[in-house]
Structures are given as C-alpha cells and as structure tokens.
Amino acid sequence: MATNQLKVAILGAKGYPYVYGGYDTMIKELGERLQKRGVEVTVYCHRALFEEKPPVVNGIRLVYMPAIEKKSLTQLTHSFLSMIHACFSDVDVIFVVNSGNGPFGIISTLLRKPTVINVDGLEWLRPKWKGFGSKYFKWSSRMATRWYDRIINDSDEMRRVYLEEFATDSTVIAYGANPSDGADEQLLDRWMLAPRSYFLIVGRLVPDNNADLIISGFLKSNSQRRLVVVGDVPFQDAYAERLKNLKDPRLLFTGYVTNSEELKSLYHHCYAYFHGHEYGGTNPAMLKALGYGCAILALDTPFNQEMLQQGKHGWYFGKNAASVASLVDKAERSVEEMEHLRQTAPSGLTQRYNWDYVTEQYLQVFLELKERKR
Structure with a gap:
C-alpha cells in the first residue's frame, strides 16, 4: 500500500518503547510495522517514565511531554498537552488511544487535523471507576463519537455496544497476537x-x-x-x-x-x-x-x-x-x-488477530483520512 510519505502521530499511552499494558504493546507492534512500511511515525511519551530521552528509537520519532503527576490527572493532562503539540505539528493524521481522551477531539476538530481514536472497552462499567469516574468515562466515550473523524473498536461486540449506546458506527480492527509453539x-x-x-x-x-x-x-x-x-x-x-x-x-x-x-x-x-x-x-x-x-x-x-x-x-x-x-x-x-x-x-x-493484517487495516484508515483532508 503506497504511503506517499504519510506522517502519523500516536498519543494517549505511556510511550515507546515502554511496554506496560495493552495500549503500550499495540503502539510498539503497530508503530514499528508502520515505520517499516515507510510511514513517518511520531509517538508521544510520558516524560516522567523515561530516564533517557533519545529523539529517535528504531526509526520512530519520540516527543516527551510533561503531565500533572497526580493519579487521576496524569494520563489526561499528558494526552491534552500531546494533542495540542500534535495539532501544531506537520503530521497528516493523529491516532489517539483510550476513550478517556474523548473530549480532546474538539482540539483537533477546531484545528482541522484528521484524528482517529481507539476507544477499547466498557470503561464506565469497570468497578474501579465509581461515581464521577464512571460518569466521566461514559461522557468521554460519547464525546469521542462526536469529535473524532473515525472510531476504532477492537471487536464486533464493542461495535454493537457503540451503536446501541451512542448511535455511532465504528471500524472494527482487532488487537494482534504473537503466537509461539514452544517454551522452556x-x-x-x-x-x-x-x-x-x-x-x-x-x-x-x-x-x-x-x-x-x-x-x-x-x-x-x-x-x-x-x-x-x-x-x-x-x-x-x-x-x-x-x-x-x-x-x-x-x-x-x-x-x-x-x-x-x-x-x-x-x-x-x-x-x-x-x-x-x-x-x-x-x-x-x-x-x-x-x-x-x-x-x-x-x-x-x-x-x-x-x-x-x-x-x-x-x-x-x-x-x-x-x-x-x-x-x-x-x-x-x-x-x-x-x-x-x-x-x-x-x-x-x-x-x-495477525499484527501485519492489523497494521494494514490501520494504514488504510490513516490514508483515507489524509486523502479526505486533501
């Protein structure tokens, strides 16, 4: 698939090559494959997690952004600052992970930057988010459907939920796997x-x-x-x-x-x-x-x-x-x-669930968004 020097920024997780959870793993697997396909990839990293801050790792450009280091504010403030920085950069498309970042789509909309978000699971139902946290994630997921150009869900069931809850269709791109046939x-x-x-x-x-x-x-x-x-x-x-x-x-x-x-x-x-x-x-x-x-x-x-x-x-x-x-x-x-x-x-x-197939699907979405803006 021709990329024509496509430039993609990825934000909303901890960064690269840091791997702690599912989003970090996806950014690593997807970012490295996109880079090998000729895409210029920029990943926004949570500055406090990185002692060493090289500007490029494995061909992927890294930007280290600060955050308010409070448990409930760290991720949101990091994503907010990263989104503003990305919108004023020369990237063609911004890829955001985590439905908690739903409201920040208004920034990219106002600044006319094509943006796609992977919203993942039913965060508002998780027992750890009680009261305000649950209400925030439900509202944030609704905001994502309003302000982002494309919504990505990773299963057919999640697509059904978003249609039912928010009357919004989404593109289904599953998470990838790295199978192995033996272990010591x-x-x-x-x-x-x-x-x-x-x-x-x-x-x-x-x-x-x-x-x-x-x-x-x-x-x-x-x-x-x-x-x-x-x-x-x-x-x-x-x-x-x-x-x-x-x-x-x-x-x-x-x-x-x-x-x-x-x-x-x-x-x-x-x-x-x-x-x-x-x-x-x-x-x-x-x-x-x-x-x-x-x-x-x-x-x-x-x-x-x-x-x-x-x-x-x-x-x-x-x-x-x-x-x-x-x-x-x-x-x-x-x-x-x-x-x-x-x-x-x-x-x-x-x-x-094949990472190469997953990458091709994301690449198609990014190219469609770039073409639409042009």
Whole structure:
C-alpha cells in the first residue's frame, strides 16, 4: 500500500518503547510495522517514565511531554498537552488511544487535523471507576463519537455496544497476537512447578478481572493441582491485599512476571488458563492463551464468546463460585478434552488477530483520512 510519505502521530499511552499494558504493546507492534512500511511515525511519551530521552528509537520519532503527576490527572493532562503539540505539528493524521481522551477531539476538530481514536472497552462499567469516574468515562466515550473523524473498536461486540449506546458506527480492527509453539519448561523451576500441575490466571488484581471469584471457586473444587495467579497492582489496594493474604497450599501468587520467556512458559505448560476479564473487547491475555496453546476456561461474556468462537476454543463458567468449582472438576475429569483444546487453541488466532493484517487495516484508515483532508 503506497504511503506517499504519510506522517502519523500516536498519543494517549505511556510511550515507546515502554511496554506496560495493552495500549503500550499495540503502539510498539503497530508503530514499528508502520515505520517499516515507510510511514513517518511520531509517538508521544510520558516524560516522567523515561530516564533517557533519545529523539529517535528504531526509526520512530519520540516527543516527551510533561503531565500533572497526580493519579487521576496524569494520563489526561499528558494526552491534552500531546494533542495540542500534535495539532501544531506537520503530521497528516493523529491516532489517539483510550476513550478517556474523548473530549480532546474538539482540539483537533477546531484545528482541522484528521484524528482517529481507539476507544477499547466498557470503561464506565469497570468497578474501579465509581461515581464521577464512571460518569466521566461514559461522557468521554460519547464525546469521542462526536469529535473524532473515525472510531476504532477492537471487536464486533464493542461495535454493537457503540451503536446501541451512542448511535455511532465504528471500524472494527482487532488487537494482534504473537503466537509461539514452544517454551522452556525449566523456567518453571523458579516457582517449583511442573508442566500441567497447575491452573493459571494472568491479569491485574482488580475486581473486573474476577480473580476473587475464580480463586473462591477453585478452592471449593476437588482439584489437587495448584492455582498460579500472575499479576498485581502497582499501588496499595485492599482488594489485591485480601487476595494475596489468602492461605491455602494450592494458591501461588507470583506478582508481576516481567520476563516474557518466563510468562510464555507459564502459559504453555498450564493444565488450563482461567480468563475472568469482564469488560472489554479483544483481550491481550486471551490472545496469549490462544497463541501459546492453552486450554481456556473463560467467564461467559459476549466478548469472550466472540474471541473463543462461541465455545470452539474454550469452556465457560458463570459469575459464581459454584460454577467455577464445577468447571474445575469437569476439567480434571476431562484430560483428553483439555489436550484437544490445547492442540487447537492456536487455530483460534484467525487473520484478524495477525499484527501485519492489523497494521494494514490501520494504514488504510490513516490514508483515507489524509486523502479526505486533501
């Protein structure tokens, strides 16, 4: 696809090559591929997170913007300043991530800069945003549909939600995956684990990922395997502390696992992977579970049904501990079925989850916006 020296600015996450969450990973995967296709890519970085501040990394231009360093203001003030800077630059298109940045589309509209936003999941329903936070994200998502030239959602279900909630259509471009067909089982020695000796949870210890529900149900089951919980929260939190203080020999909390090879090994060699994420579209942890060949046990939501192709690539549990316990006992009795799910999981990564295909779809959107302005 001809890019004709297309210039794209990306903002709304922590920056590049910093990788902490899903948006940071997407910027890395997408930015590097766009750069190799001849696009001039500029990424706005959160200045406080970078000790060294090189102007260019891997051909990607980096701009380090400040922010008001308060928990609830950091991301919004960083995005606000980044948007103003990008609008006065020579880029053709601005790509924004995170529905919390919805109101800033008014800036690019007034300054006539083509802008697209990836709005991700149902932020206003997440338990961590209570009161004002929930109202802000609902309002912000509505503002995004009003002020941005294009809305990107990463699943068909999220497109349906935006049509229903905001009467606005969106372009569906899924999140990408990096599958792998093997992992070093010796890396499990760090936790004294053996292949297939444990069930696995991966995700932040926040209520909307339902680790408490899964742990409660697992401990009610008859399984003699362990439940390995990978993840934490980067701040003091009563919910996370309550979980980590549970005493049972079957429970193992690893905290964050930042070594990608160790994390890959934990996925590859688990007996089954639990996915309790409730509010969102295409989930990166679920893509890893598919790409690393896991038998998947997922909370029954429309998003998880879509990703697992209505049960082709996983089993489901309801939002209660008894349902989890029942599914664990069923999985323990179903050794052959679990192996079949592991063998067929990678085939669940259809073309829509291929990073190169994802990049081509974004590139098409950017070129259309540039052409429309011209």
